[in-house]
Amino acid sequence: MTAGLRATRAYLAARPDADIDWAAAPPRYKRYPPAGRSVLPWNSGSDPLAGLLRDLMGLRPRWSYPVALTGTARQERPLVDVGRPVPSGGGLHPVELYVCTGPGSGRAAGLYHYDPAHHCLDLVRPGDHRAAMSGLLDAPPAVLPDLVVACTAVFWRNGFKYRDFAYNLQCQETGALAAQFLAIAKALDRRASVHVIFRDREVNALLGVEPAAEGALALLTLGTDTAARIEDLPTAADLTATPAAAPLDASPAVPTTLPHLTRLHTTAARPTRVRDHVPRYPGAAAGGPRVPLPDARPVRLADGVAGRASPLAGYRRDPVDADALAAVLAHAARGYRGDLPGAYAAPVAVDPHVVVDRVRGLAPGAYRYDADRNSLVQVGDASAIALVRNGPVHENTGLGLATAAAVVVPVGDPLDADRGLGDRWYRVLQIETGLVVHRAALAAAACDLGARIHSDGANRATDAAIGLTDRPERSLSFLLLGHERRGPRLPAPPPQRRELP
Template sequence: MSPDSSEATRYHETVHTPTEVANPGAYPPLVVKSYPGAPRHRLPWPPERSGHRLGRLLADLGGITRSQWLTPLDMLPFTDSFEAIPDADPLQWLVTRRPTPSGGARYSAEWYVIAGPDSEVPTGVYYYDPARHDLVRLREGDYRGWVASRPATTVLVHTNVFWRLASKYGEMYYRLACLEAGIQVAQALAVADGENATARLCFPDADVTEVLGLDPREEGVHAVVELLPPVPAGYGGPSLAAFPRAYGAHAAVLAQSRPDPEPLPAAPPGEGKRIGLPHAAPDLAAGTLTRHAAMRGFNGATMSMGALATILTAYGQPARWDLPANLVEFYCVVADVTGIPAGAYRYHPDAHELELVGEGDPRQRLREAALAALTQQGARTANVWLLPVGDAAAAEERFGSRWYRVQQAAAGAALHRACLAGAAVDVASRIQNDVLTHLLDSWFGLTGRRRSLLVAQFGTEHPGGLRPEFRLTW
């Protein structure tokens, strides 16, 4: 274990819950960066009607897309006590929302654009300003060579402003930042339709940080998304399906030129009962239009096996990125799903099967692991709980000091894909960080440094869950 990776291991072993913040007032309540005097490039509004692909993509990633009216009860999870809820001005309960979830609605994620000559905006380095839906130019010139690993017309860079999370969660901010990196990447790959998007979470961080002009102590670079729109379609010619051996020889060369990430050593399959699931084709892009956190929890209605299959298919779906497909394993807990006995399961994406790893009604176990009242309510009324599992030893062996960051990101991406798939079939969801997941590990049969990482709950939304809101786009 290198000294650098031991720091990540120490953090992983010791930080499970938020820590005390001595002076929360020292952190300004700003969720948008400011570059006074810097030149700006306006993006068309509304983004979905302009035909400007990059503008719509940025709005779907980090734009301020809706405003929502909250009641004091809705505000409670964000303030921890009724005394902290503002009551002098009811307009303070009107909040803005973005397309992706964020811990405590702190919206610490930011996006930057590195544009080349063939991009939809002039060549340069830009910050995406979600409040004005425009680009702030930070540098002129083509800097893609510092960032891109393959041909790309435009490169998007995801960062996290650490202090926005630290002001509420203390030492836990880094864990949330890593999880949100996975959520942001999953969202980018879902909405970048037709852009041939590929993500990277392993890249020269220091170089990219310098290009963006960031202070790495305050804002960390977490992911890169490379875009290469297709050229106009040409005549394809007749089919060569009658000559499979010739095509196989050619395809082998292509595969060798850009190999997939090598899988990590996998935990062997267990001997538990297997349950096959019906075929499902999740529509993640459709889910981006309606996904929202279930603010009032769930009503306890039974879930269909088809809905579960859709959620799990997206949960275990491979991503177009530079991480192994098995960086996390796909565990879940099921209750009140038609045709599936209650218990804990390991989902095998290749076989599209559930393997039973723990029997019995899980609700009491989940309630004991939950810290907040809303999470405990979900333990009583949700139908499915997804818990990605990571092997710290295998990840550290492969990625060194980067292991913690990429493993948490893989967990966040898996859960966000599942939430998008659920939203597309009218299943509500909520990602929870206030769960002592290690209390469930022995039930799952996890040993060594294999640990469950976080939880997402799924079910039929409580009738009082949908809040009055105004859509700012589409």
């Protein structure tokens, strides 16, 4: 056994052993005292930060039409509920956002917590935290960012339901938020980066969170502030001399209730230097025939931000156009700016695969996507569809699978000791998985397709379907694609407000 991966191996071997106690469900929002609160305008024209946070995590209405699982329309009024822009396992949203800002927009420089329920920023500690926070990155920037956003996981928020598996979902949701952040920033013509290697203990101390209950998973940076000099801003020691505001609802510590999650997160938080690490791009079996794809449909991920929502009633039988699938896969496999060497060219941990049922011009089967040649390499024949559909999935996943036109499956090795990151590799892998699969979902929405993540679809049956039975890689997530079924003679939901340029 590789000593550096003991926590990861123990975590992967753990299984939920308790029924869900819904009475133990914690609040889905973290709240701070209102002193120093900055209420954000809903119209982002006067405050760009307001629009960014609204499109990352703000509440928004969602229309849904009652449709029977058979596809028959129910004679009922449309339903309206409240959701968030980025999907979350079980709709529990365990990730919190802390924002380090400089002075501007009528707001004092400080460390703020974003309250999505009230669309406001609550002051956690005064003072400009940008230099101190970005200085804790593995590769601190030479120029001060305009904005630093810390993504933390409140472990019990979804841990009460998913037990130790909650960490997998927390990391993937962090990656999805990072993908959303990058898409919005690109539409605004702002430079954005995703950072997953940093000094965890110091970051958590600067945020003022209790490490046994909540921990940082990623830091996101936006823009550059050439008017301020890093050396002129307060240090972490200067800032932490002032205690952070205490939340109104303390989250419970989880070392006893979620021991494997706690051990993996604690071990992954040990200091890591990625600059000495040489990446190895994900590899997969050579596979069979190569199938060229048409040019990808030209869509922007930002165009999927407003309309992306998880289909509730499955998919129509209409086939998906091949250029739309090509766009979904191209965006999923695109590089991004971050602190992992090689990530600017392509994801360094994840290799997209797809199981095709009804895509125009493509034979049903399982394929590995080759971004360099815009083609699919066959790794399974049409029997892969039955393998996936007969896998150990929940009822709602099975119902979606029965009508989905295709499934995007990101693949990677959770026990890759050669990457030099030890147990932190699992966190990095799952964050990148969330980033890749949410980019695919945004591209699908921009192509007017429905897409929904079903984490239980990443299982041994799916591994077998895409040719991973004798390989170390595993399916990591599972994104159903198709034309959303809204029922006969029912109109499409009203379009969401679109303000991205």
